[in-house]
Amino acid sequence: MPDLRRLPKSIATVCLSGLLPDKLEAAAAAGFEGVEIFENDLLTFDGTPADIRQICADLDLAITLFQPFRDFEAMPEPQRRRNLDRAERKFDTMQALGAELILVCSNTHAAALPEPERAADDLREMAERAAQRSLRVCYEALAWGRHVNRWRQAWDIVRHADHPALGLCLDSFHTLSLQDDLAGLAGAVPAEKLFFLQLADAPNLAMDVLSWSRHHRLFPGQGELPVASFLRDLLAAGYAGPLSLEVFNDEFRTAASRRIARDGLRSLIWLEEQVGAAPLPALPKLSGVEFMEFAVDHAARDELGDLLGRLGFRHAGTHRTKDVELWRNGGANLVLNAEPDSAASERFEQRGASVCAMALRVDDPDRLVARAQALSYPVWRERIGAGERRIPAVRAPDGTLVYLVEAATAATRPIWEDDFRVEPGVDAAGLLGVDHVAQAVAPGMIDGFVLFYRTLFGLEPDALWELADPYGLVRSRAFVGGAGSVRLPLNVSQSGNTGTGRFVSALAGAGVHHIAFTTADAEVEMERAAARGAPMLDIPENYYEDLAARFDLDDGELTVLARLHLLYDRDPEGGSFRHAYTHAFHDRFFFEIAERRDGYRQYGAANAAVRMAAQGRRRTGGD
Numbered sequence: 233m234p235d236l237r238r239l240p241k242s243i244a245t246v247c248l249s250g251l252l253p254d255k256l257e258a259a260a261a262a263g264f265e266g267v268e269i270f271e272n273d274l275l276t277f278d279g280t281p282a283d284i285r286q287i288c289a290d291l292d293l294a295i296t297l298f299q300p301f302r303d304f305e306a307m308p309e310p311q312r313r314r315n316l317d318r319a320e321r322k323f324d325t326m327q328a329l330g331a332e333l334i335l336v337c338s339n340t341h342a343a344a345l346p347e348p349e350r351a352a353d354d355l356r357e358m359a360e361r362a363a364q365r366s367l368r369v370c371y372e373a374l375a376w377g378r379h380v381n382r383w384r385q386a387w388d389i390v391r392h393a394d395h396p397a398l399g400l401c402l403d404s405f406h407t408l409s410l411q412d413d414l415a416g417l418a419g420a421v422p423a424e425k426l427f428f429l430q431l432a433d434a435p436n437l438a439m440d441v442l443s444w445s446r447h448h449r450l451f452p453g454q455g456e457l458p459v460a461s462f463l464r465d466l467l468a469a470g471y472a473g474p475l476s477l478e479v480f481n482d483e484f485r486t487a488a489s490r491r492i493a494r495d496g497l498r499s500l501i502w503l504e505e506q507v508g509a510a511p512l513p514a515l516p517k518l519s520g521v522e523f524m525e526f527a528v529d530h531a532a533r534d535e536l537g538d539l540l541g542r543l544g545f546r547h548a549g550t551h552r553t554k555d556v557e558l559w560r561n562g563g564a565n566l567v568l569n570a571e572p573d574s575a576a577s578e579r580f581e582q583r584g585a586s587v588c589a590m591a592l593r594v595d596d597p598d599r600l601v602a603r604a605q606a607l608s609y610p611v612w613r614e615r616i617g618a619g620e621r622r623i624p625a626v627r628a629p630d631g632t633l634v635y636l637v638e639a640a641t642a643a644t645r646p647i648w649e650d651d652f653r654v655e656p657g658v659d660a661a662g663l664l665g666v667d668h669v670a671q672a673v674a675p676g677m678i679d680g681f682v683l684f685y686r687t688l689f690g691l692e693p694d695a696l697w698e699l700a701d702p703y704g705l706v707r708s709r710a711f712v713g714g715a716g717s718v719r720l721p722l723n724v725s726q727s728g729n730t731g732t733g734r735f736v737s738a739l740a741g742a743g744v745h746h747i748a749f750t751t752a753d754a755e756v757e758m759e760r761a762a763a764r765g766a767p768m769l770d771i772p773e774n775y776y777e778d779l780a781a782r783f784d785l786d787d788g789e790l791t792v793l794a795r796l797h798l799l800y801d802r803d804p805e806g807g808s809f810r811h812a813y814t815h816a817f818h819d820r821f822f823f824e825i826a827e828r829r830d831g832y833r834q835y836g837a838a839n840a841a842v843r844m845a846a847q848g849r850r851r852t853g854g855d
């Protein structure tokens with residue numbers, strides 16, 4: 233396998249928002265070594281190709297490709313001749329740009345002839361003219377090409393044309409979207425005919441492939457296509473050109489180009505690791521959520537403390553030097569941070585009472601910090617007092633801190649004892665810990681979050697759920713790792729009126745929306761919560777009528793569920809789930825008490841509509 237670290241990283245200008253110079257600057261700032269110049273970006277640029285050449289030179293960016301050249305091959309006369317003239321014009325542009333390679337994508341025109349020999353003749357003629365100017369041509373099968381849409385067809389044509397200045401461009405999207413692969417590439421296609429590689433991922437969507445490609449492509453690791461195995465096959469065939477991202481995505485084109493470019497580079501660094509070519513500090517071994525931290529002021533802390541008390545938490549410790557409290561129930565730790573001039577107070581100023589950090593247990597925090605740095609995710613170190621333990625953290629895309637806590641072993645002291653005066657007292661043996669942490673994410677931010685959790689922590693995506701809020705649709709997908717010890721559902725809503733949408737606008741972008749705690753017995757837990765007057769969400773009687781129809785629960789069981797506001801679900805493998813929700817705190821976040829039985833692996837999505845309607849009723853004063 234070639235040393236991938238020597239394969240330059242490149243990005244197509246079409247991936248990014250802004251005018252051409254902005255795109256080039258963003259690509260260079262992220263650390264790309266090359267760019268594909270999209271013709272449209274050049275057409276709309278108010279300057280000469282030579283200006284672009286100079287900007288690229290100043291930014292140390294190579295122009296890896298000029299594209300696209302459309303509807304060229306196998307056209308009847310007189311278009312055939314006109315197309316060759318058009319090619320000469322574009323060669324002029326390329327020479328002014330300093331671009332050496334042009335991409336011809338397979339013809340989509342209705343008049344294109346179904347004659348591969350003609351296509352080969354035309355491409356040979358174009359390649360010959362290119363060669364006279366020391367330029368080269370690569371041919372790409374578009375998944376929706378009129379007669380050519382598979383790489384094997386494109387290869388037959390290129391092989392027939394048999395010109396040294398003509399080769400193939402392989403694009404992961406076009407191949408993988410048709411559920412094709414690169415089987416047979418190595419051996420059939422000589423390495424020197426593999427001129428260019430374009431990388432894109434995508435979500436699995438059932439839609440026409442043209443719209444899918446033009447609007448929903450993603451960076452590798454953000455979607456569901458087997459891009460890593462595609463790259464592995466191409467490297468095995470001897471490909472030694474640039475790794476170039478070509479992503480058409482509506483959200484990316486409206487987002488800040490520097491952020492998107494950085495994510496693009498991260499996706500390539502991660503992909504190199506996936507194919508075993510350029511290792512990163514290894515993925516962490518995760519073993520759960522050690523604590524969740526809230527930014528509060530004193531008034532919010534009193535109010536939140538009251539709610540937590542009703543859920544069986546007690547004030548279990550006070551920070552030695554800061555205005556920070558530890559609240560605990562069994563294995564669940566919550567930190568209420570009211571310290572002025574801290575990351576927490578900054579968050580409180582911006583967003584009010586909200587989650588400002590979560591702490592994950594990992595085998596080796598320092599190794600994960602090194603991994604974050606290799607992926608250029610920002611690392612954060614809080615000011616500490618003498619004798620306090622410094623807990624490293626990385627910043628999630630919304631600025632939430634993710635602390636990295638070494639999983640306590642018999643040999644290590646739990647983190648709490650250095651920094652907190654832990655009150656003596658036995659913790660009520662109620663909650664086992666954090667079951668999952670759900671976050672609301674703005675539509676334009678989700679792909680950045682996916683990349684963050686997947687590339688840095690190795691969390692893997694679970695099934696996608698579509699949840700019906702009374703005021704719009706919410707899409708939810710959990711990212712899971714550490715054998716289920718870390719579960720992070722990410723919720724997105726296009727509607728601003730859903731609970732998720734409102735949360736995103738109220739909290740300036742994104743944030744933790746609810747925290748679910750695990751209990752061994754939801755019934756016992758909810759009896760206690762009821763006795764303490766915990767404000768649980770009311771569930772309509774109709775829900776329990778329907779439960780009786782769907783599941784073989786006896787009347788006694790149903791009565792208990794209804795009395796304790798518990799929802800119920802079962803998965804196809806026979807696992808079951810009992811869970812209940814608190815009212816939202818300040819219309820922001822809420823808590824869930826959850827019991828998983830017999831290996832239940834989901835999140836009660838079947839009940840989400842009932843929960844969201846109950847929350848909507850409360851918001852609008854109906855309850």
Ligand SMILES: O=C(O)c1ccc(O)c(O)c1
Nearest residue numbers: 300337372403445446478
């Ligand atoms: O959507 C298109 O037309 C288009 C153009 C050029 C490409 O390289 C490509 O993959 C798609």
Ligand SMILES: [Mg+2]
Nearest residue numbers: 372403430478
């Ligand atoms: Mg392409």
